[in-house]
Amino acid sequence: MISEAKKPIPHSLTVSCCSPRIWLMVAVLQLNGLLLSHQAHAASTEWKEALPGWKYVFPRDHGPHSNFKTEWWYATGNLTDEQGHEYGFQLTFFRQGILPGGKPAGSSRFRLSELPFAHFAFTDVGAHTFRSYQISSRGAFGEAGFAIPPGRMAWLNDWSLAMNDRGDLMLKADTQQQGEERGVDLKLVEERAPLIHGVDGISRKSSKPGHASHYYSLTHLKATGSVIVNGKAHAVSGLVWFDHEWATNQLDKGDSGWDWSGLHLSNGDDLMIFQIRDSQGKPSFLTGTLRTPEGKVQTINDLSMTPHDPWKSPHTGGLYPSSWDIKIPSRNLELTLSPKVSDQELVLSPFAYWEGAVRAKGVKSGTSITAEGYLEMTGYGGKTLGLGE
Incomplete structure (x- = not known):
């Protein structure tokens, strides 16, 4: 009899997740044979789902939600050093639950209740270089975990x-690979209240009922600190966008990928947008959230995202859009989004996705406007587990 941990992985897996990004984490963990366990099957009916009526409470909701199966903490930022050189980064911590509610009291340290996983990517805009890294751990000796602040929220x-204690975020990542070093060490000061996405405490992921997550962002984090490039530290400052999302229920079957962006507009607006694409590559669901500097929040229901000018990856042969036309008629907003560096593709066998620093320019109510932020595109660069054939 083949053990659960050694069963062959099919080409298409149905993955229970709260957000498109979770597919990426779950795929790698499945490849490592970590999610296919008797514990997971035994507890599968006990997970909570993201339902209307959730009341966000902080700092509680900055921490883990162990009764939900999937969760992630995600930070992206555009930074500039004292000489005007631009950098971008992504740091994401994922939690995939195995036992609802966490590890029972008195359990062995080797008994898994959740699986930590993390991605770190770094863009040097002036040098036109991009590096990405991934690590995972069982966390048996405290080397990985999640907690309610103050103190560490996520670590690996x-x-x-x-x-x-003042509510400032402290973010650190440093890694060396093949003789190259990349790192960030930042203090992030929250300048605006948490932005809650969706309606009645949930962010829908489909026009059909039962597909939603709990999702908020700290959109306007003032960053100061340093980045490290091959052993040399550069003092930097900039803006960082932080997302935190958790749920259990899965996305619709047959979806082939998604496109997401978090943007800081030059008029002070914060804008989050995403679309999910069907098996034909057409949008099956689009939505977003816009917040003005005065704090007015609008859920975007008239979003359109039109891709242009395919860029062919030299790594995977995937064809990614190299620019996007974004239109939101209700806000009289039109933007053209383009990458700061073309090649910001994370190649993580057997799948790949594009996640990188972007800039935009356009018009809002007849006035010129610009933006900076991050863009994520999946389903273009080869097969992704969880997305089907």
Whole structure:
């Protein structure tokens, strides 16, 4: 009899997740044979789903939600050093639950209740270079975990996200690979209240009922600190966008990929947009959230995202859009989104996705406007587990 951990992985897996990004994490963990366990099957009916009526409470909701199966903490930022050189980064911590509610009291340290996983990517805009890294751990000796702040919120080895008593986030990641070093060490000061996405405490992921997550962002984090490039530290400042999302229920079957962006507009607006694409590559669901500097929040229901000018990856042969036309008629907003560096593709066998620093320009109510932020595109660069054939 083949053990659960050694069963062959099919080409298409149905993955229970709260957000499109979770597919990426679950795919890698499945390849490592970590999710296919008797514990997971035994507890599968006990997970909570993201339902209307959730009341967000902080700092509680900055921490883990162990009764939900999937969760992630995600930070992206555009930074500039004292000489005007631009950098971008992504640091994401994932939690995939195995036992609802966490590990029972008195359990062995080797008994898994959740699986930590993390991605770190770094863009040097002036040098036109991009590096990405991934690590995972069972966390049996405290080297990985999640907690309610103050203190560490998420950590894995030397990568960490913490919050001090004043509510400032402290973010660190540093790694060396093949003789190259990339790192970030930042203090993030929250300038705006948490932005809650969706309606009545849930962010829908489909026009059909039962597909939703709990999702909020800290959109306007003032960043100061340093980045490290091959052993040399550069003092930097900039803006960081932080997302936190959790749920259990899965996305619709047959979806082939998604496109997401978080943007800081030059008029002070914060904008999050995403679309999910069907098996034909057409949008099956689009939505977003816009917040003005005065704090007015609008859920975007008239979003359109039109791709242009395919860029062919030299790594996977995937064809990614190299620009996007974004239109939101209700806000009289039109933007053209383009990457700061063309090649910001994370190649993580057997799948790949594009996640990188972007800039935009356009018009809002007849006035010119610009933007900076991050863009994520999946389903273009080869097969992704969880997305089907």
